[in-house]
Amino acid sequence: MPRGVLPAVGIAAALSLALTSCSSSSGSAPGAAASGQGGGTLVVGVTSDPDTLFPWKATQFQAVNVLQNLYGTLTEFDKDLNVVPGLAESWETSEDGKKVTFKLRQGVTYADGSAFDSADVKSSLDKLMDEKTAAVARASLSSVKEVQAPDPNTVVLELTGPDAALPANLASVNLAILSSDDTEEELNAKPNGTGPFTLGNRVANQSISLVRNDKYWHDKPKVASIEFRVIPDESSIVSAMQSGNVQLAVFNDPLVAQTAQGGGVEVAKTPQLNYHVLQLNAQHGDLKDVNVRLAIQCAIDRKQVLDTAALGEGEVVGPITSPAYKSDPAKRPCPTRDLAKAADYLAKAGKSSGVTVKAIVSQGEYATSVNEAQNLKAQLAEAKINLDLEVLESGAFVDRWVAADFDAAVALNGGRPEPDGSYGRYFTSTGNLNKVAGYSSPELDKLFAEGKAATDQAARKAVYDQVAAELENNAAWIWLFSGYTYTATAAGVQGFVPMANGSLQFLRTTSVA
CATH class of the missing domain: 3.90.76.10 (Dipeptide-binding Protein; Domain 1)
Known part of the structure; x- marks a missing residue:
C-alpha cells in the first residue's frame, strides 16, 4: 500500500x-x-x-x-x-x-x-x-x-x-x-467481558495471560491462550523472537524492524492513523501566548524529526489523519521551518531573549519518543526556545498526561477513521480530555457540532478542514508525522x-x- x-x-x-x-x-x-x-x-x-x-x-x-x-x-x-x-x-x-x-x-x-x-x-x-x-x-x-x-x-x-x-x-x-x-x-x-478471551494469570511487570473464551459469540480464537510478555525494549524483543521465546511483536522503530527480518521471522509494514505530536498546554506559562506557540511551530522542521527518529519512514501530517478527512500539512503557518518568523513571533510575545518550556517524554510506550524529543530540543534551541526534557517510564508518563501535569508532551496519539472520535474529546470546551489538550474555542465547539450533524461526506470534509485550520493557526499542538x-x-x-x-x-x- x-x-x-x-x-x-x-x-x-x-x-x-x-x-x-x-x-x-x-x-x-x-x-x-x-x-x-x-x-x-x-x-x-x-x-x-x-x-x-x-x-x-x-x-x-x-x-x-x-x-x-x-x-x-x-x-x-x-x-x-x-x-x-x-x-x-x-x-x-x-x-x-x-x-x-x-x-x-x-x-x-x-x-x-x-x-x-x-x-x-x-x-x-x-x-x-x-x-x-x-x-x-x-x-x-x-x-x-x-x-x-x-x-x-x-x-x-x-x-x-x-x-x-x-x-x-x-x-x-x-x-x-x-x-x-x-x-x-x-x-x-x-x-x-464478552470478548474472545478471558483473563488468565498476571504477574506484574512480567506478563499477562489471556485464555480462549469458548463461549465467545463469534468465531472462536485459534489459540488456546495468549501471553503478553513484558520485555523492556524492542531490541530485546527481537532477541527473544530469534531465540524462539516470542512469536509475535509490533514494533514502532524501523531500525529494530530491519534487524528482526530474517531467520524465520517475517515483518509486515502497515501505515498508521496515529500521529506523533508535540502537545502544548496553552493554559500554562508562556504557552498561554499564541505567539510563543507559533514560534515553536515555525522553529521545527518536521521532516527532520521524521528522518532522525524514524529513518524517514512515514509522512509529515496535519491534525487529521483519517483518510477521508485528511489535513493538508502545507496549509499551516510555517509549513517549512522558518527561524526568522519564529523570532518575529517571540518578539511579538515580548520574549526575544527566549523561553523555556518543560516537556515530558515517555520511555517504553513507543520506541522513537526519546530520539524525537532530543531532535526537537536541538532544533528549538536554535530559535532560543529551551525544551527542558523530563523522561518518564510509561505508567508515570500516562499519569502525568491524564492529569495535564505538563507544559508540553512529546506524544504518540492513536488515530481513528472518524475525526470526531479522535478530537472531539480533546478540543471542545466540554470534552472530557480538554484539560489534557489545553485548548478550546467557541469556533471549535461550533465546528465539531457541525461535523457530527453533517451526513454528506464532502460537507463533513469541509468542516474538518476548518477544524484543522483553527488548530494549526493557533498552534494548539505541533503535529509532526505519522509512521508505520x-x-x-x-x-x-x-x-x-x-x-x-x-x-x-x-x-x-x-x-x-
Missing part, C-alpha cells in the same frame, strides 16, 4: 452506515466455529505492562491492546475500518436522525457466565456519560440525550440531533459494554491482520504451529 495511504472505501462505508440500517455481521454467524478448535500459546512481546484493566479509562497503547481482546463493543471495525456489527447485530436511524434503535445479539455471555442484555448497555452508556465516571471517551456520547431499554434485546438512543460519528465512535474499547453488576475496582482486579507499525511474526504464526488504527483485535484469528 502507498506510504500513509489507506482505502477510503472503509471510511465511506462507515459513513453510509451512520444514518441507515445495518442488518448482518461480517464473517461467520455466531457460534459457527466449533469450540475447542486450535490450540497452543501465542507469546506476544510488549515493552510495558498495562497500566489499567478498566476499559473506560485506558489510554496506554499496551492496555488498550489487551482490553480489546477481553471486552466487546456495540459496533466494531473490520480489517478495512468499515463499521460492522458487534454486540449490536443491527441498528436503524430514524428519518430525522434523532433516534437510533439497536437490536442486540442474543445468547452472549460475560466471562463470569452472566447473560448480556439491554440492561448492561443502558447501565454502561449512562455511566460513561456521567462526569463522575471520568471515562476518557465520554465526549463520543455527547449527542446522546437518553438511553432506553424497552426490552432485553433492544436499546434506543435518543439524540439531541443527527450524529454521523456515533456508529464509528461506539467501536472503541473505551466504550466497552460492561456488566451492570460490575465495578471499576472489581474489573481492575478481574476483567469480566512493523508486525513481526515467527515461523508458524498465521492469520494475524495488522490494522491502520493499531488494533490487535485479530489476535483472535491468529494461529501458531
Whole structure:
C-alpha cells in the first residue's frame, strides 16, 4: 500500500452506515466455529505492562491492546475500518436522525457466565456519560440525550440531533459494554467481558495471560491462550523472537524492524492513523501566548524529526489523519521551518531573549519518543526556545498526561477513521480530555457540532478542514508525522491482520504451529 495511504472505501462505508440500517455481521454467524478448535500459546512481546484493566479509562497503547481482546463493543471495525456489527447485530436511524434503535445479539455471555442484555448497555452508556465516571471517551456520547431499554434485546438512543460519528465512535474499547453488576475496582482486579478471551494469570511487570473464551459469540480464537510478555525494549524483543521465546511483536522503530527480518521471522509494514505530536498546554506559562506557540511551530522542521527518529519512514501530517478527512500539512503557518518568523513571533510575545518550556517524554510506550524529543530540543534551541526534557517510564508518563501535569508532551496519539472520535474529546470546551489538550474555542465547539450533524461526506470534509485550520493557526499542538507499525511474526504464526488504527483485535484469528 502507498506510504500513509489507506482505502477510503472503509471510511465511506462507515459513513453510509451512520444514518441507515445495518442488518448482518461480517464473517461467520455466531457460534459457527466449533469450540475447542486450535490450540497452543501465542507469546506476544510488549515493552510495558498495562497500566489499567478498566476499559473506560485506558489510554496506554499496551492496555488498550489487551482490553480489546477481553471486552466487546456495540459496533466494531473490520480489517478495512468499515463499521460492522458487534454486540449490536443491527441498528436503524430514524428519518430525522434523532433516534437510533439497536437490536442486540442474543445468547452472549460475560466471562463470569452472566447473560448480556439491554440492561448492561443502558447501565454502561449512562455511566460513561456521567462526569463522575471520568471515562476518557465520554465526549463520543455527547449527542446522546437518553438511553432506553424497552426490552432485553433492544436499546434506543435518543439524540439531541443527527450524529454521523456515533456508529464509528461506539467501536472503541473505551466504550466497552460492561456488566451492570460490575465495578471499576472489581474489573481492575478481574476483567469480566464478552470478548474472545478471558483473563488468565498476571504477574506484574512480567506478563499477562489471556485464555480462549469458548463461549465467545463469534468465531472462536485459534489459540488456546495468549501471553503478553513484558520485555523492556524492542531490541530485546527481537532477541527473544530469534531465540524462539516470542512469536509475535509490533514494533514502532524501523531500525529494530530491519534487524528482526530474517531467520524465520517475517515483518509486515502497515501505515498508521496515529500521529506523533508535540502537545502544548496553552493554559500554562508562556504557552498561554499564541505567539510563543507559533514560534515553536515555525522553529521545527518536521521532516527532520521524521528522518532522525524514524529513518524517514512515514509522512509529515496535519491534525487529521483519517483518510477521508485528511489535513493538508502545507496549509499551516510555517509549513517549512522558518527561524526568522519564529523570532518575529517571540518578539511579538515580548520574549526575544527566549523561553523555556518543560516537556515530558515517555520511555517504553513507543520506541522513537526519546530520539524525537532530543531532535526537537536541538532544533528549538536554535530559535532560543529551551525544551527542558523530563523522561518518564510509561505508567508515570500516562499519569502525568491524564492529569495535564505538563507544559508540553512529546506524544504518540492513536488515530481513528472518524475525526470526531479522535478530537472531539480533546478540543471542545466540554470534552472530557480538554484539560489534557489545553485548548478550546467557541469556533471549535461550533465546528465539531457541525461535523457530527453533517451526513454528506464532502460537507463533513469541509468542516474538518476548518477544524484543522483553527488548530494549526493557533498552534494548539505541533503535529509532526505519522509512521508505520512493523508486525513481526515467527515461523508458524498465521492469520494475524495488522490494522491502520493499531488494533490487535485479530489476535483472535491468529494461529501458531
